[in-house]
Amino acid sequence: xxxxxxxxxxxxxxxxxxxxxxxxxxxxxxxxxxxxxxxxxxxxxxxxxxxxxxxxxxxxxxxxxxxxxxxxxxxxxxxxxxxxxxxxxxxxxxxxxxxxxxxxxxxxxxxxx
Amino acid sequence: xxxxxxxxxxxxxxxxxxxxxxxxxxxxxxxxxxxxxxxxxxxxxxxxxxxxxxxxxxxxxxxxxxxxxxxxxxxxxxxxxxxxxxxxxxxxxxxxxxxxxxxxxxxxxxxxxxxxx
Numbered sequence: 001x002x003x004x005x006x007x008x009x010x011x012x013x014x015x016x017x018x019x020x021x022x023x024x025x026x027x028x029x030x031x032x033x034x035x036x037x038x039x040x041x042x043x044x045x046x047x048x049x050x051x052x053x054x055x056x057x058x059x060x061x062x063x064x065x066x067x068x069x070x071x072x073x074x075x076x077x078x079x080x081x082x083x084x085x086x087x088x089x090x091x092x093x094x095x096x097x098x099x100x101x102x103x104x105x106x107x108x109x110x111x112x113x
Numbered sequence: 114x115x116x117x118x119x120x121x122x123x124x125x126x127x128x129x130x131x132x133x134x135x136x137x138x139x140x141x142x143x144x145x146x147x148x149x150x151x152x153x154x155x156x157x158x159x160x161x162x163x164x165x166x167x168x169x170x171x172x173x174x175x176x177x178x179x180x181x182x183x184x185x186x187x188x189x190x191x192x193x194x195x196x197x198x199x200x201x202x203x204x205x206x207x208x209x210x211x212x213x214x215x216x217x218x219x220x221x222x223x224x225x226x227x228x229x230x
Contacts (some may be wrong), residue, residue: 032217043206043221056227099217
């Protein structure tokens, strides 16, 4: 089955800095890669996603890049703010009827004011 | 759009009793719902997948007689933890999807904190 590795497990940055979280996946058939933000005591919230036919996607301060050849994808957050502090999960899944995602272990992002 | 609610948000029950958790898609029809369990500082562990009107498909190692899942309508799925024990204490999260409308996206509920004493 699919295996998703996520690094780092913890990331501490100063407000205004950029943050990068990286994930690798093992199944070359995976074609959908969402990123979720989970605040303490809440459910995950989809913040951005990318499909395998696209190499990069951007939404304001958040961007995701995908390298299908190397089987890795990354989340980039620019101009970080304290409210960006949360746990971020990457995931990978195959489309069609079998789209159950495999999640990474999560990255705890701490943005210091 | 794409809002999923869960009820209750937290529950405390005594060992040996059963607890029911509801998951509702508020503004869309969820053809598929997922139930996850999450331990502190860990990732989400998929427990089961349910399609409306069908029996749930449980992941390996999840006791289907202990975690009863019912997906009776396109907007409601329930998870019942039967004969709860302290080791069942966890954060339970549901998610919902509708491939015809949202393609691959899943939308998560806010979670339910279960504490078994």
